[in-house]
Amino acid sequence: MSTFTVGICQQGVVPDKQANINKARRMIGEAAAGGSRLVVLPEMFNCPYQSDLFARYAECYPDGPTITMLAECAAEHKIILIGGSIPERDDDGKIYNTCFIFDEDGKLLARHRKTHLFDVNIKGGTVFQESQTLAAGSDVTVVKTSLGTIGVAICYDVRFPELARTMVLKGADILVYPALFGPVTGPAHWELLLRSRAVDNQAFVIGAAPALNAAAEYKAYGHSAIVDPWARIMAMADEAETVIFGTIDLQIVDRVREELPLLKHRRPELYEG
Numbered sequence: 370m371s372t373f374t375v376g377i378c379q380q381g382v383v384p385d386k387q388a389n390i391n392k393a394r395r396m397i398g399e400a401a402a403g404g405s406r407l408v409v410l411p412e413m414f415n416c417p418y419q420s421d422l423f424a425r426y427a428e429c430y431p432d433g434p435t436i437t438m439l440a441e442c443a444a445e446h447k448i449i450l451i452g453g454s455i456p457e458r459d460d461d462g463k464i465y466n467t468c469f470i471f472d473e474d475g476k477l478l479a480r481h482r483k484t485h486l487f488d489v490n491i492k493g494g495t496v497f498q499e500s501q502t503l504a505a506g507s508d509v510t511v512v513k514t515s516l517g518t519i520g521v522a523i524c525y526d527v528r529f530p531e532l533a534r535t536m537v538l539k540g541a542d543i544l545v546y547p548a549l550f551g552p553v554t555g556p557a558h559w560e561l562l563l564r565s566r567a568v569d570n571q572a573f574v575i576g577a578a579p580a581l582n583a584a585a586e587y588k589a590y591g592h593s594a595i596v597d598p599w600a601r602i603m604a605m606a607d608e609a610e611t612v613i614f615g616t617i618d619l620q621i622v623d624r625v626r627e628e629l630p631l632l633k634h635r636r637p638e639l640y641e642g
């Protein structure tokens with residue numbers, strides 16, 4: 370299908386895990402009721418973004434109330450569901466920041482484990498060390514769906530143009546980033562990064578963020594957005610809880626790539642190393 374509606378659930382996240390799951394279920398329903406065939410949740414939508422909490426909120430596929438809810442919602446609403454991210458515990462005990470992706474029958478299509486961990490110390494601003502408690506994934510995630518080919522990466526992954534380009538060279542026409550920028554880098558870089566990945570790759574870019582919870586230790590910037598392959602912002606939230614919608618028309622990808630064929634003009638022999 371080349372034209373369809375996407376819905377982003379900009380959900381507020383609270384310390385009560387079950388309340389987060391219930392909220393996600395309601396907002397997915399709202400997105401589906403608004404006509405969305407593709408629905409996207411934010412990064413860490415079942416857990417406050419705090420290193421000391423990830424282990425406590427983690428689930429091990431296929432068990433766990435969050436993963437079960439995602440599969441049920443995808444099947445109930447007949448949608449492709451990009452399930453934001455949650456802390457995922459692997460059999461070896463490592464915890465990943467993982468996005469589970471379900472098809473319209475509630476079958477797992479793929480999972481993306483965040484590949485670049487957010488370890489930063491911005492003076493007077495944001496300090497975070499994901500690697501204290503999380504392990505990094507090592508796969509590029511590109512998934513063929515009934516709606517088109519979608520590349521999925523998580524938040525800080527958006528800062529790596531190489532990853533986006535790799536997803537596009539593997540066939541992605543839509544890049545989806547569940548994310549959680551904060552009040553320092555959000556205003557400075559969030560929109561710029563989403564639009565940059567769109568113009569670099571002539572792809573739709575979807576950034577799904579949580580709503581601001583003023584009581585949270587790490588405060589979300591919000592501003593979920595849908596950007597088209599010409600880097601135009603089609604929809605953008607503010608910081609409040611909401612569902613935003615946009616139309617994805619994959620013919621725009623084809624048209625922009627034909628008119629301005631930069632992917633064909635690449636000189637990879639110059640870029641190695």
Ligand SMILES: NC(=O)CCC(=O)C(=O)O
Nearest residue numbers: 487524525549550551554
């Ligand atoms: N959760 C994250 O990866 C945060 C990334 C971020 O805020 C950034 O500026 O990059």
